[in-house]
Amino acid sequence: MHFNLQQQIDAGESKTLEFKRQLPKGEQLAKTLIAFANTAGGKLVIGVDDQRQILGIEDDEFEMMDKIASMVHELCQPSLMPSIYLETLQNKTLVVVQVFRGNQMPYFLKYQGRDQGTYVRLGATNRQASLVMIHELERQALNQSFDEQIAWQTALSELDLTPLIQAFEQVGKPLNDAKMRSLKLIRQQDGIDYPTHGLMILLGRYEQVAIKCARFKGTAMTLFLDKKEYTGDLFNQLEQTEIFIKNHLHLRGEILGLQRTDTFEIPMPAIREALVNAIVHRDYSNSGRDIKVGIYDDLLNIVSPGGLPNGITLDEAMHGRSEIRNKVIARVFKELDFIEQWGSGIARMQQICQQADTPAPRLKETGDFFDIEFVRTETTSQDESSEKSSEKSSEKSSEKLPPILALIQSNPKISAKALSEELGITSRAVEKQIAQLKKDDKLERIGPAKGGYWRVK
Known part of the structure; x- marks a missing residue:
């Protein structure tokens, strides 16, 4: 579904959209574009504030566009080729920097290096990528998946394949060596068959498979x-x-x-x-x-x-x-008819x-x-019905609240950090929203910063 820029701005910052009032510092701009390129692509819109107000830019548009191109060239590795263009909304000029998902991942800040300078987009924030994430980006660039790779630490002879064999028998399909190779459950290296991570996962051999x-x-x-x-x-x-x-x-x-x-x-x-x-x-x-x-x-x-x-x-x-x-x-899972079509x-x-x-x-x-x-559409047992009714009424009243107020109402002692993680926005953005809600007399703090709680008015 295609949305024009005004509709995208109205929907707010997201995995693929970020606003800046004015041209950010080089490192900040580069982090955002790198995170977009490593994730799902995205647009950085300059001339819009955190409250989605369209302010426009005051500097020379073309000078700003040249400056952005120069920053990207100096700071990003491998080279990024963003599309930098102007849009006019509400008679105000905005600069849009658009980056598509790259095919040379991971992208990173040149001076920080790959291990420290790789960023990804989580919600509406840029996060430094862990080594696990970096390896996943490298696999994606090579069109490989983790479960296709060989699990070197385990010999094939150690594994009990019975659950897998039985699953295939239930749909009337034999599971022989040829089938296991074609499904990449096993791979050969130097004449020896090894299980892949996929086979280990299917058999539940890793602690995270739960x-x-x-x-x-x-x-x-x-x-x-x-x-x-x-x-x-x-x-x-x-x-x-x-x-x-x-x-x-x-x-x-x-x-x-x-x-x-x-x-x-x-x-x-x-x-x-x-x-x-x-x-x-x-x-x-x-x-x-x-x-x-x-x-x-x-x-x-x-x-x-x-x-x-x-x-x-x-x-x-x-x-x-x-x-x-x-x-x-x-x-x-497709072979076993758990999946109808992709x-x-x-x-x-x-x-x-x-x-x-x-x-x-x-x-x-x-x-x-x-x-x-x-x-859930059915009520709980009779002895819980009155409790349920009061929970439902408070829930209904919170449905109309902005997301941040709904979270605070459900947990008055929630921290700013937890709000940031739940909403997928920066801590600074959380502080701004809280300040505005207090100003609008919709929220008040009871007690000290530590040990106190919020009250939604």
Whole structure:
């Protein structure tokens, strides 16, 4: 979907858009353009402030454009070739610097070097890339995926392939050596067969290959009623997670003709699609991070680490664009009929929910994580109903609030740093928003900076 510049500015800063009142210092400008080139591309618009007001530029336009080109040439490596042009909005001139996702990643600040000077875009902020991220960018530039690479530390003979063989047998397909090679589950080096990371992941041989499930009381993470952690092969994890979810969702009965049909408040095929999406597209290269499934009174939340793969935007994903982060996992899941066709998962979730007359799932990219939320449509048990009612009324009142106020209302002791991470904006931008809300008499601080809390008026 194409939006003109005015519509983009109205939507605010994002993964692909940043505003500056005036020409930033060279390093600041270079960091933003490098982050765009390493992520999903983007536009830096000069002449717009943090409140989205169009101020225009006061300096000579063409002199500024030459200065930008010179800064980029001096500071960025490999060379970036941004498109620098003028746009007139509200009779004011803006300078737009547009960079597309590069094919020579990683891009970095020349004087800082690759390891220290590589930046990526997370939400509306530029973040210094870790070595894990840098290696992922290098793989993307070579069109390789982490799961296609050889897992040198493990001998193929050490692995029990039974879960994988059984999964293929269930769909009537044999899993022989030739098939394992074509799916890149094994690769040969110097006449010896080695497992790939993809095979190790499918068998659940890494600590980060896990799904953590929790049923929380109420609508926050403060108190849990049940929790489980599933490890082992991915097929077992998927099955056990589905059972956990079913145990904590309500059934609703419907009379069709002479027969009663019981269905879950959220259609299970849509949940299964979301779980498969999380398993196939999450980032496995970064240890210590796993998939989390949270069930609250009001929603079911599935969070996978890694954000959207290979720099695509949420809008592109919503419109069916498919980018595969884990090629081995994806091929296997397609072969086993977990995936119908590339890029159809989100559309199928929405279609299934629509047919079941339940709310469409909410999708969001928060920093380096991807979130899918399903709204629960059934009430909880009678003894929780009054508590639920008060939670719902406060939730409804917060729906109309700006995101920052909604977060503060749900957690009055939330820190500025946590707000920055949740909203995907800089700490400075959070401080500005808070200052404006206090000025508008919508927010007040009770008690000291440390140990106090916020009150939404």
